[in-house]
Amino acid sequence: MLSIHTFAAAGADTDAVLEDIGRQIAESGAAPHFVINFFGCDHDAEKIRVFLGNRCPNAVFIGGTSNTGLMTDRALWEKDAIGVFAVEDADGQYGVAIDSIGDDPAATAEKALRVALENATCPGELPSMVFVYQAPGGEEEVLDGIRKVVGEGCPILGGSAADNDTSGRWRQISNAATTKNGLAIAVLFPSGEVSTAFQGGFEPAGPNGIVTRVVPDRFGKNRGHEVAEIDGRPAALVYDEWSNNMLGEKAATGGNVFEETSAHPFGVEAGDIDGVTNFILVHPVKATPEGGMITFAAIEQGARIHIMRGNRKRLAQRAGNVAAGAAERLPAGAKSLAGALLVFCAGCKRAIGDRMPEVARDVTANLGNRPFLCCFTFGEQGHISGKNAHGNLMIAAAAFGT
Amino acid sequence: MNGQEALRDALDRCRRENDALRTEVTHARTLLDALASLLLIDTREDPFFHVFESLHAVFGFEHAAAYTEQDPANLVCVAASLKDNVGSRWNAKTFLNRVLGGRVSATFDTKSIEEYQDLSQSVPRDRPALFIPLRVAGKRGLLALIKPAGAPGFDRKDVELAKRFSLLASHAMAACDNRRRLEENEVRAEAAEESNRAKSEFLASMSHELRTPLNAILGFSEIIAQECFGPVGSQRYKEYAGDIHASGAHLLSLINDVLDVGKIEAGKMEVAPAMLDAGSVFGSALKLIGTRAREKNQELTVCVQPDAPPLYADERALKQILVNLVSNAVKYTPPGGTITVSGRAGPDGAFLIVCTDNGPGIPPDKLARLFKPFSQVDNRFNRSEGGTGLGLSLVRGLTELHGGRAWLESEVGRGSSAYVLLPGAPTDLSQRAG
Numbered sequence: 001m002l003s004i005h006t007f008a009a010a011g012a013d014t015d016a017v018l019e020d021i022g023r024q025i026a027e028s029g030a031a032p033h034f035v036i037n038f039f040g041c042d043h044d045a046e047k048i049r050v051f052l053g054n055r056c057p058n059a060v061f062i063g064g065t066s067n068t069g070l071m072t073d074r075a076l077w078e079k080d081a082i083g084v085f086a087v088e089d090a091d092g093q094y095g096v097a098i099d100s101i102g103d104d105p106a107a108t109a110e111k112a113l114r115v116a117l118e119n120a121t122c123p124g125e126l127p128s129m130v131f132v133y134q135a136p137g138g139e140e141e142v143l144d145g146i147r148k149v150v151g152e153g154c155p156i157l158g159g160s161a162a163d164n165d166t167s168g169r170w171r172q173i174s175n176a177a178t179t180k181n182g183l184a185i186a187v188l189f190p191s192g193e194v195s196t197a198f199q200g201g202f203e204p205a206g207p208n209g210i211v212t213r214v215v216p217d218r219f220g221k222n223r224g225h226e227v228a229e230i231d232g233r234p235a236a237l238v239y240d241e242w243s244n245n246m247l248g249e250k251a252a253t254g255g256n257v258f259e260e261t262s263a264h265p266f267g268v269e270a271g272d273i274d275g276v277t278n279f280i281l282v283h284p285v286k287a288t289p290e291g292g293m294i295t296f297a298a299i300e301q302g303a304r305i306h307i308m309r310g311n312r313k314r315l316a317q318r319a320g321n322v323a324a325g326a327a328e329r330l331p332a333g334a335k336s337l338a339g340a341l342l343v344f345c346a347g348c349k350r351a352i353g354d355r356m357p358e359v360a361r362d363v364t365a366n367l368g369n370r371p372f373l374c375c376f377t378f379g380e381q382g383h384i385s386g387k388n389a390h391g392n393l394m395i396a397a398a399a400f401g402t
Numbered sequence: 403m404n405g406q407e408a409l410r411d412a413l414d415r416c417r418r419e420n421d422a423l424r425t426e427v428t429h430a431r432t433l434l435d436a437l438a439s440l441l442l443i444d445t446r447e448d449p450f451f452h453v454f455e456s457l458h459a460v461f462g463f464e465h466a467a468a469y470t471e472q473d474p475a476n477l478v479c480v481a482a483s484l485k486d487n488v489g490s491r492w493n494a495k496t497f498l499n500r501v502l503g504g505r506v507s508a509t510f511d512t513k514s515i516e517e518y519q520d521l522s523q524s525v526p527r528d529r530p531a532l533f534i535p536l537r538v539a540g541k542r543g544l545l546a547l548i549k550p551a552g553a554p555g556f557d558r559k560d561v562e563l564a565k566r567f568s569l570l571a572s573h574a575m576a577a578c579d580n581r582r583r584l585e586e587n588e589v590r591a592e593a594a595e596e597s598n599r600a601k602s603e604f605l606a607s608m609s610h611e612l613r614t615p616l617n618a619i620l621g622f623s624e625i626i627a628q629e630c631f632g633p634v635g636s637q638r639y640k641e642y643a644g645d646i647h648a649s650g651a652h653l654l655s656l657i658n659d660v661l662d663v664g665k666i667e668a669g670k671m672e673v674a675p676a677m678l679d680a681g682s683v684f685g686s687a688l689k690l691i692g693t694r695a696r697e698k699n700q701e702l703t704v705c706v707q708p709d710a711p712p713l714y715a716d717e718r719a720l721k722q723i724l725v726n727l728v729s730n731a732v733k734y735t736p737p738g739g740t741i742t743v744s745g746r747a748g749p750d751g752a753f754l755i756v757c758t759d760n761g762p763g764i765p766p767d768k769l770a771r772l773f774k775p776f777s778q779v780d781n782r783f784n785r786s787e788g789g790t791g792l793g794l795s796l797v798r799g800l801t802e803l804h805g806g807r808a809w810l811e812s813e814v815g816r817g818s819s820a821y822v823l824l825p826g827a828p829t830d831l832s833q834r835a836g
Contacts, residue, residue: 093500121496123514125507126555150510153557189505331562386559 002089002192002402004339005030006371008072010081014043017082018051025055025086032056032086034094034188036131036341037063037173038070038375039082041163045171045178048082053175056086060096060119062186064133064172064375067162067346071374073367076360079164085341085373087400091191095120098174098184105138108183109145116187126150127187128194129398131341132158133172134183136378137225139390140298142183143381147388155196156388157398159343159377160296166258166285166378192338193401195329198382200281200394201318201348202308204267207242211235214301215292223300226292227266227284230305234291239266239284242307247287254289261285262351265393267308268299270384278384281308283347283392296379296392315348316355319374319395320362326399327367336401340367342374343396349376351393426559429460433567437574441581449578450481453545453571461532461560463547468536470543471502480538493520501533502542506564508532508556530555534564537572539579598667605664609657616654623647659792662722666799673716673803677827680706680713680745680753687721688743691728698737702728706745713745713753714827719800726793727757727820735761735817751826752806756819763814772810773798797822 005028009020035056039048045065052061068079077083087094097115099108113130117123130146139160146156163169172184188194215226230238240251243264250257267279282305286294299305323342327334342363349356363372382389382396436456454466467482469492477492494502497515501507509531512518518527530553534545549555626634626643634640665671684704695702713720724743731741741759748754764772773794794810797820801808805825812818 117514124509124511125497125515126510126558126561128558128561151555151557153508153555153559155558331565 002087002092002190002338002400003030004371004400005032005086005088006072006074006084006339006373007086008070008074008077008081008083008373010069010077012042012080014047014082017043017080018047021082021084022051022055025084030086030088032059033089033092034087034186035059035061035063036085036186036373037061037083038066038373039063040069040079041065041169041171042080043082045173049173049175049178052084052173059086060094060175060186062096062098062131062133062172062174062184064161064184065163065170066375067349067378068164068376070376071342071344071356071360071363071372073364073369073371076357083373083375085339085371087190087339089191093120093122093189094186095122096174096176096184096186098172098177098179098182100179100182101135101138101142105141105183106145106148109142109185110148111145112183112185113146113149113187116185120187120189122187122189125189126154127189128154129188129196130154130156130158131186131188131398132156132183132381133161133185134158135170135172135179135181136160136162136296137181139379139381140223143388143390146185152387155194155383155398156381157196157198157341157343157383157396158381159375159396160379162346162376162378166256170378190400193331193336194398195326195331195401196383196396196398197322197326197329198380198384198389198391198394198396199318199322199325200265200267200279200308200391201315202265202267202279202281202310202393204279204306205242205264205309206307208304208306209238211299211301211303211305214299217298222302223298225296225298226288226294227299227305228290228292235293236287236291239293239307250287252291254287256285257287257293258283258285258347259350262347262393263310263312265308265347266295266299267306268303269306270387270389279306279308280384280389280391281345281393283345297390310351312352312355315352316359317362318348319344319359320366322395323363323372323397323399324366326397327370330399330401332401334368334399337367337370338400338402339371340400341398342372343380343382344374344376345380345393345395346376346378347393348395429563430566432456432459433563434570437567437570441574441577448481449575453575454481454483457545457547457567460563461547461556462549462553463532464529464550464553465548467546467548468538468543469546470538470541472541475499477544480543492517498533498544501535501544504535504568506532506534506561506568508558508561510555529553532556532560532564534568534571536568536575538575540576602664602668605660609661609664612657613654613661616650616657620647620650620654623650656792659796663792663795663799666796666803671799671803673719673800675714675716675804675827678713678715678717678720680710683713683717683720684724684743684745687724688728691725691732694729695732695741698732698735698739700732700735700738701740702732703740703742705743707747709747710745711747711751711753712827713824715753715804715824716800719803720824723797723800723822724755726797727755727822730793730820731757731759731761731818735759748823753824753826755822755824758817758819760817763816764810764812764818765814766812769810769812773808794820 007021007024009017011017069077070083095116097112099112161170172179172182174184209231212232213229214224217224227235236251240247246260261284266282270278270280282295282297284293284295327337380394380396450468465483469477472478475494479487479490482488495516498517529551530549532547536543623643623646739760743757798808807823
């Protein structure tokens with residue numbers, strides 16, 4: 001029978017934090033088979049990798065850095081925390097792989113997925129879920145690579161590893177290695193059920209337009225991470241008008257707009273997915289001097305783009321609702337919930353600000369005090385109405401049934 | 403987007419969502435209907451035909467096969483859309499063992515699966531497949547559904563639906579199998595009953611046909627032995643005629659027993675109980691046997707205890723019961739032994755007959771079968787003591803015709819007691835007799 005434990009501790013000294021976590025694991029008597037691990041970017045990833053290998057010898061593990069802390073069923077942790085989500089499941093199969101993303105993220109993802117399936121002793125089989133944790137950038141291509149192997153019918157959940165200040169100190173971790181610009185991937189064949197949920201907590205504010213030009217980047221001709229024009233005009237100017245001049249001077253001069261746009265991301269219509277129209281949120285993080293807007297997620301040229309709105313209260317409640325939604329989707333219902341994993345957008349966390357402790361309490365209550373671990377990321381992947389997608393300012397949740 | 407557009411969009415979404423839900427419900431209903439039909443189909447039909455048909459409507463596969471585990475890890479194809487595959491074997495390793503253990507598995511790349519290397523070339527490969535565990539006739543098994551080459555693979559929704567199907571299908575298959583076995587058992591039981599009735603009728607008929615010539619043998623041998631029409635000339639011929647008569651008489655007794663057992667089994671024996679004088683019936687029934695007991699120097703005691711209730715039985719049948727019980731006792735009790743026959747009060751006004759001897763006794767494992775026709779303790783007794791083994795069967799049959807019960811108690815080395823419990827007389831008769 002599948003069971004889940006979470007362990008966490010915080011502090012500047014990596015060794016001391018790991019010692020604390022080691023003590024917690026020993027006291028729990030847990031002997032996990034699969035581990036997901038998140039940690040602050042100031043910690044030494046290699047030390048954590050070695051620690052997990054020694055402390056959980058029967059487990060495959062995967063994880064990476066989380067923005068300014070993490071969240072568990074016990075607390076909202078500060079930026080120097082390390083958290084462990086440990087799954088005990090002798091009858092399940094789990095496999096992991098890690099690699100540098102390189103120039104062809106789709107090919108890397110495809111290869112890593114096949115290695116992970118082999119590692120799980122389940123080559124050729126459709127997993128219950130794929131979990132990815134990667135360096136920011138190329139998320140859509142990574143999804144494409146995974147789709148090429150398992151199609152669209154397998155839920156993919158994950159996030160883009162985040163540091164505390166977008167300076168590039170993110171890391172990914174697995175049994176075999178730690179990477180800076182890598183992709184860690186896990187395939188899950190748990191003995192219990194898994195269900196997922198993926199949502200943004202924003203609604204269209206009204207103004208919208210067509211993306212008439214993107215700056216193509218290495219990931220595609222007609223899509224890119226810089227929206228140059230909306231309806232034929234500089235994107236930053238259009239956004240500034242839609243948002244009642246939230247960018248101010250930066251609309252003309254350019255600059256970091258990560259915080260200004262957190263409460264008003266772009267929303268791209270995700271199309272018809274099993275009868276439900278969904279918006280994938282795209283977080284603009286920088287304005288360019290040329291009037292373009294650089295986003296965490298790629299946008300297709302020709303897409304209809306909206307400015308979205310949300311309020312702090314609604315954002316604060318969303319994580320609990322998403323977690324509860326995933327748990328309720330378990331075939332045996334939320335009563336069969338063993339624990340949950342959440343991927344929460346760092347931008348949302350920032351927008352919610354000092355109400356985050358309230359979020360932690362709300363998620364805990366919505367999951368019936370079952371163990372959970374939540375990381376804060378620079379991009380989220382989830383399964384939305386039958387399709388896998390990458391978005392920003394989203395919350396993804398996976399509920400594990402016993 | 404203005405208000406009208408938003409409303410239209412929301413309505414469209416609801417409509418599409420509704421369509422998707424309707425499809426799911428239709429699939430679930432199709433599978434449930436198929437499983438329900440398994441409970442009603444003619445059990446001579448192949449249940450897999452129904453299973454495959456319903457699964458095809460939901461999952462849209464090209465080929466399907468059902469396997470059951472004959473020996474551990476050794477699967478045999480019991481049904482398949484490609485008939486050539488029926489009977490083929492498949493060795494379960496890591497992947498198939500997980501499926502047999504209960505995991506529904508969708509595969510997108512069968513090249514990588516170890517077990518596929520062992521399959522015959524006629525089994526389609528490199529195609530999306532769905533493996534569903536299933537219990538069939540108490541054995542572990544699985545269904546394999548294979549899509550056409552190039553078709554989209556099975557997804558998690560398919561897996562989730564198949565999980566539910568797997569559980570219900572195993573129950574439905576078990577119910578179908580139980581029903582088939584029940585029907586087979588009923589047919590077998592009817593055949594056995596018919597065969598038994600035919601046997602009894604044959605025995606009754608043959609016994610009757612045998613008695614007719616036997617009467618002539620008995621009559622003429624007696625005339626010769628008694629020299630009714632003058633001396634036979636040689637004393638030896640006269641002795642032979644006496645032997646012929648004695649053997650004929652024995653044979654007649656056997657035939658009568660066979661006839662009676664046959665009648666009882668065929669339900670044609672009837673008894674006419676009446677109030678009897680126990681002492682008188684016991685005395686006359688055991689007169690002849692007393693002679694045999696004396697020949698073996700056995701002490702035969704017959705008594706009806708003062709507290710014995712009125713005896714209500716068919717006189718002829720009761721005499722047969724007594725003769726058979728005491729004959730057995732005399733036969734198996736060694737010379738010099740003792741045999742006691744008593745009539746006494748049983749429970750609820752019943753009359754209990756107990757025949758006790760101090761013979762060799764009967765082992766416990768042999769006791770039960772002694773009441774079956776043609777059963778004796780063992781062949782050794784057959785050879786040394788003769789007999790057909792019909793005596794106790796007759797005793798039980800005749801006792802049961804009275805609504806009573808017959809049983810044996812025995813201890814090896816100490817002797818045996820045979821009990822016959824005959825129900826008491828109806829109240830009005832009993833009071834008159836009293």
